[in-house]
Amino acid sequence: MKILVGIKRVVDYNVRVRVLPDGSGVDTDGVKMSVNPFDEIALEEALRIKEAGNAEEVVVVSAGGDECQQQLRTGLAMGADRAIQIRTDGPIQPLAAARALLKIVEREEPGLVILGKQAIDDDNNQTGQMLAALWDRPQATFASKVVLDGDKATVTREVDAGLETIEVDLPAVITTDLRLNEPRFVKLPDIMKAKRKPLDTVEFGELGVETGPDLQIGSHSPPPQRQKGIMVDSAEALVKELKNRGLL
Amino acid sequence: MSKILIVAEHDGSALNISTAKCVSCAQAIGGDIDIAVLGQGIDAVAAEAAKLNGVNRVVSVSAAQLEHPLAANWAPEVAALADDYTHLLGPSTTFGKDLMPRVAALLGVNQFSDVMEVQDDGSFKRPIYAGNAIIEVRAPEGTKVVMTVRTASWSQAEAGGSADVESREASTGGAGHTRWVGLQSGGDGERPDLQSAPMVVSGGRALGSAEKFEVIYQFADKLGAAVGASRAAVDAGYVPNDMQVGQTGKIIAPDLYWAFGISGAIQHITGIKDAGTIVAVNKDAEAPIFEVADIGLVGDLFTVIPEIEEQLG
Ligand SMILES: Cc1cc2nc3c(=O)[nH]c(=O)nc-3n(C[C@H](O)[C@H](O)[C@H](O)COP(=O)(O)OP(=O)(O)OC[C@H]3O[C@@H](n4cnc5c(N)ncnc54)[C@H](O)[C@@H]3O)c2cc1C
Ligand SMILES: Nc1ncnc2c1ncn2[C@@H]1O[C@H](COP(=O)(O)O)[C@@H](O)[C@H]1O
Numbered sequence: 001m002k003i004l005v006g007i008k009r010v011v012d013y014n015v016r017v018r019v020l021p022d023g024s025g026v027d028t029d030g031v032k033m034s035v036n037p038f039d040e041i042a043l044e045e046a047l048r049i050k051e052a053g054n055a056e057e058v059v060v061v062s063a064g065g066d067e068c069q070q071q072l073r074t075g076l077a078m079g080a081d082r083a084i085q086i087r088t089d090g091p092i093q094p095l096a097a098a099r100a101l102l103k104i105v106e107r108e109e110p111g112l113v114i115l116g117k118q119a120i121d122d123d124n125n126q127t128g129q130m131l132a133a134l135w136d137r138p139q140a141t142f143a144s145k146v147v148l149d150g151d152k153a154t155v156t157r158e159v160d161a162g163l164e165t166i167e168v169d170l171p172a173v174i175t176t177d178l179r180l181n182e183p184r185f186v187k188l189p190d191i192m193k194a195k196r197k198p199l200d201t202v203e204f205g206e207l208g209v210e211t212g213p214d215l216q217i218g219s220h221s222p223p224p225q226r227q228k229g230i231m232v233d234s235a236e237a238l239v240k241e242l243k244n245r246g247l248l
Numbered sequence: 249m250s251k252i253l254i255v256a257e258h259d260g261s262a263l264n265i266s267t268a269k270c271v272s273c274a275q276a277i278g279g280d281i282d283i284a285v286l287g288q289g290i291d292a293v294a295a296e297a298a299k300l301n302g303v304n305r306v307v308s309v310s311a312a313q314l315e316h317p318l319a320a321n322w323a324p325e326v327a328a329l330a331d332d333y334t335h336l337l338g339p340s341t342t343f344g345k346d347l348m349p350r351v352a353a354l355l356g357v358n359q360f361s362d363v364m365e366v367q368d369d370g371s372f373k374r375p376i377y378a379g380n381a382i383i384e385v386r387a388p389e390g391t392k393v394v395m396t397v398r399t400a401s402w403s404q405a406e407a408g409g410s411a412d413v414e415s416r417e418a419s420t421g422g423a424g425h426t427r428w429v430g431l432q433s434g435g436d437g438e439r440p441d442l443q444s445a446p447m448v449v450s451g452g453r454a455l456g457s458a459e460k461f462e463v464i465y466q467f468a469d470k471l472g473a474a475v476g477a478s479r480a481a482v483d484a485g486y487v488p489n490d491m492q493v494g495q496t497g498k499i500i501a502p503d504l505y506w507a508f509g510i511s512g513a514i515q516h517i518t519g520i521k522d523a524g525t526i527v528a529v530n531k532d533a534e535a536p537i538f539e540v541a542d543i544g545l546v547g548d549l550f551t552v553i554p555e556i557e558e559q560l561g
Contacts, residue, residue, distance in 0.1 A: 011377070013515070016380065016514065017378075018380070019380075019381045026376075026377060026380070026381050093358045094358055094359070095352070095353060095357065095358045098353060117496075120377070120378065120495075121376065121377060122376050123376055123377070123378065124359070124361050125349070125361055126349035126358070126359050126361065127349075128349075129346065129353065130349050130350070130352065130353035132319075132350065133349075133351075133354050134353055136423075138320055138423070138425045138426040139319055139346070139426075141319075141342075141345070141346045142342060142345075142346070157342075159342040159343070159490075160341050160342045160343070160490060160498065161259070161431060161433050161434075161490060162432050162433035162434040162488065162489070162490050163431070163432045163434070163488075163490075164428075164430070164431045165429040165430050165431075165432075166427060166428055167427045167429050168425060168426050168427075169425040169426075172425075177489075178479065178483070178496060212388070213357060213358070213388040213391045214358065214388065215358050215385045215386065215387060216385065216386040216387075216388060217384075217385055218371070218383065218384035218385065218386060219383070219384050220383050221381070221382050221383075222380075222382070223375065223379055223380065223382055223521065226521070226540050226542070227542070229538075229540075229541045229543055229544060230542070230543055230544070231538070231543075231544045231545070232544070232545050233545070233546075234545075234555075235545070235552050235555030235556045235558075235559055236555070237545075238527070238543060238556065238559075239556060239559040239560065241543055242504075242525075242543070245525065247503065247504045247524075248471075248560070
């Protein structure tokens, strides 16, 4: 079986993102970029499935400008066998990403596609579900445990009410939640080795998919600020303050 | 005029409060508001939905394959209802986040995720970058709007109405490739619900163990509050996953939020920004949580909590 893993290049989760003064976007100049954390978890899961003997090949795929090759190289250094870049001019929205991923799925015929549950830049949480819909295959979103058994997978999902378990026939799309695993660290020799692994580029425009209809992104604004609070120096003062405000 | 369909979230016997919040968002859009109740044996849920103020009609679809909210079975059914509507709304809970993008893809549109404000019937505000930026997003002319509603931004529509309930046959047969196995609920069901409680007490990594987390539970019980946690506390196994508050957990808006031993990472803060009042107790005076706290106290939570309890009598 082959596993396809989606990787998105995003602003690192440690960066405090700021809105540009003119509201045209957020400041990404010179900011650290990383593999979307949920996609690292997705790749780690794929590698573990391969290491357990349940898959032969792990392919990472990213849609983006040439910068995203960096994140694909990180994926290769983590242990992916091969990488595919879907070259786009600018950012694409989830429906276009799902359509493009479907084209790669049709070429590669993976038994499993693992994506992150959300990209932490746009926080959309859509692409995996959309890919599953367009592919007409099962989706197991927000996975915290995946058990493979032949042509089936049993997936535990983190839902608001607790942990839900579903069983899906393969091929299927799984999206990862935080507690699925802890991704491995990349070692220096692996980075060297990754340079020799294949990275193919296909043009988005040659896949024969449409982008639209795209939502029109308007102005960006900083979130409303909370009023500056006060510090108290004892439990007594704290309780008094809360009582004064009618909260206790 | 807009024709809005809300997909109800429920557990088979009662409506989740997220549905009443979607009704408020729908009212802000303006137009006719219908609610779709999918499931099996859902007459009671449909009747409850019909009572929400502002609702025009409830469409109920009962079928064996809809018993559990499996997106693969539900999405085609929702998409089949979509013809009559301009807007399809679901809550931004794990239920809606799982289902609505699948519906959107079947309808060939992108989804508006986590809508927090309505500007007009085609323009909405939503957070990105863990709430560090708010963007205005507009639907292209003539396209259907599919959205999830950020529940913490909306109040619940009141009960008091009496809409008609219309039962329809399922028009799809169920995918067959996806089967529901079971649900293991995290909490004991005794405490108030984290997503709707007016008061929430949360603990972080500082609690140190599941045993020591008891001080949080006891304090919360004393106040009649719900209990939450940071990701670090969940990862470390002190508490179950359904208690995580934050960007990738639950986004909540209680009147009063207590954060004990939580540093205040942006991913946590984004889940409590809409709280009325935030109280933080942390032994590190430099902890970022104090930047958002309305009332802060520097101290060791294990001594501060008993002191507060004593003050409360
Ligand atoms: C993609 C992604 C998504 C994430 N999503 C979430 C999310 O949804 N929710 C979330 O919470 N986090 C999330 N995180 C994690 C987040 O970045 C932080 O790591 C996490 O919130 C830290 O939890 P904490 O504050 O409990 O632990 P720490 O950061 O370790 O803080 C512990 C605090 O306790 C204080 N302390 C220690 N002992 C005591 C004592 N005895 N008395 C009082 N104070 C004490 C310390 O001073 C410290 O400030 C996410 C991270 C990533 C990368
Ligand atoms: N441009 C992209 N290239 C590759 N994978 C993507 C891309 N956009 C989204 N994904 C995948 O879809 C997941 C969810 O993204 P989103 O729906 O944008 O929140 C991500 O975690 C990735 O695994």
